[in-house]
Amino acid sequence: MSVLEKILEVKKKEVEKCKQLVPVEKMKKLAIEKCTSTSCENKFGNIFKKENFCIIGEIKRASPSEGIISENVDVKGIAKLYESLGFFAISVLTEKNFFKGSEQDLMDVRSVTSLPVLRKDFIIDIWQLYQTKMIGADAALLITKALGNKQLSIFIKVLEILDIVPLVEVENEYEIEKALNCGAKLIGINNRNLNDLTIDIRKTERLLKYIPKDVVVISESGIKSREDFEYIRSLGVDGCLIGTSFMKTQNPVEIIGERI
Numbered sequence: 511m512s513v514l515e516k517i518l519e520v521k522k523k524e525v526e527k528c529k530q531l532v533p534v535e536k537m538k539k540l541a542i543e544k545c546t547s548t549s550c551e552n553k554f555g556n557i558f559k560k561e562n563f564c565i566i567g568e569i570k571r572a573s574p575s576e577g578i579i580s581e582n583v584d585v586k587g588i589a590k591l592y593e594s595l596g597f598f599a600i601s602v603l604t605e606k607n608f609f610k611g612s613e614q615d616l617m618d619v620r621s622v623t624s625l626p627v628l629r630k631d632f633i634i635d636i637w638q639l640y641q642t643k644m645i646g647a648d649a650a651l652l653i654t655k656a657l658g659n660k661q662l663s664i665f666i667k668v669l670e671i672l673d674i675v676p677l678v679e680v681e682n683e684y685e686i687e688k689a690l691n692c693g694a695k696l697i698g699i700n701n702r703n704l705n706d707l708t709i710d711i712r713k714t715e716r717l718l719k720y721i722p723k724d725v726v727v728i729s730e731s732g733i734k735s736r737e738d739f740e741y742i743r744s745l746g747v748d749g750c751l752i753g754t755s756f757m758k759t760q761n762p763v764e765i766i767g768e769r770i
């Protein structure tokens with residue numbers, strides 16, 4: 511069984527338990543109420559303007575590739591640091607079993623920053639989309655490999671209705687075709703192979719040619735040094751998402767330089 515398959519198996523059981531506590535219809539009702547009660551513009555949508563190179567800094571306590579990275583991290587402090595560095599958005603890993611994250615982490619970030627917040631989790635059920643609204647996320651990750659065509663199309667539409675920007679993650683040209691056919695407008699090329707966790711940051715360069723110019727592209731994972739960052743930036747993608755190396759250095763300027 512691949513790493514992703516293991517994560518998805520555990521996630522399925524977790525979501526089933528959650529749905530017993532709060533049924534999907536109830537969660538949907540709450541999410542719709544939240545949509546009608548909030549009128550703020552979703553700043554994650556600015557990514558579609560393609561104005562600047564967008565850095566998304568991730569808050570990541572642990573991972574299957576690294577084990578513990580920073581379990582007792584000061585989530586609010588890191589969020590403020592990312593904001594002070596002019597990042598475009600903050601990504602929060604909310605998965606518990608493999609990443610030691612939580613929905614509370616995302617809500618804590620939301621409470622201290624005006625930056626848009628991306629929920630990074632393993633979304634396999636519509637219940638999680640409504641929950642994503644309830645915890646205050648502005649964007650949510652959808653993993654193409656984890657979803658069937660119909661499910662991916664529906665999840666993209668539902669997120670858009672909830673005013674949450676879907677970031678659709680791909681690993682190869684076939685997944686790009688699937689993501690585009692399902693309506694993805696923001697694509698994340700994952701430099702990490704989710705089956706065996708190997709990293710290849712040149713994947714972004716190889717796959718970029720399969721994505722139309724009007725689609726926004728983010729390069730995700732494995733950006734570890736200033737050299738990696740400058741290389742990814744030189745490819746003409748719209749932004750990048752960095753987790754592990756920011757958490758490890760605690761001084762992201764070492765990777766991105768003084769000016770972004």
Ligand SMILES: O=C(O)c1ccccc1NCC(=O)[C@H](O)[C@H](O)COP(=O)(O)O
Pocket residue numbers: 513514568570573574575576603630702704707730731732733751752753754755
């Ligand atoms: O990070 C992992 O080991 C991992 C394993 C299996 C599925 C997903 C995984 N990571 C989730 C992410 O999307 C990354 O945290 C994100 O792209 C940042 O990557 P990095 O900068 O390499 O921490």
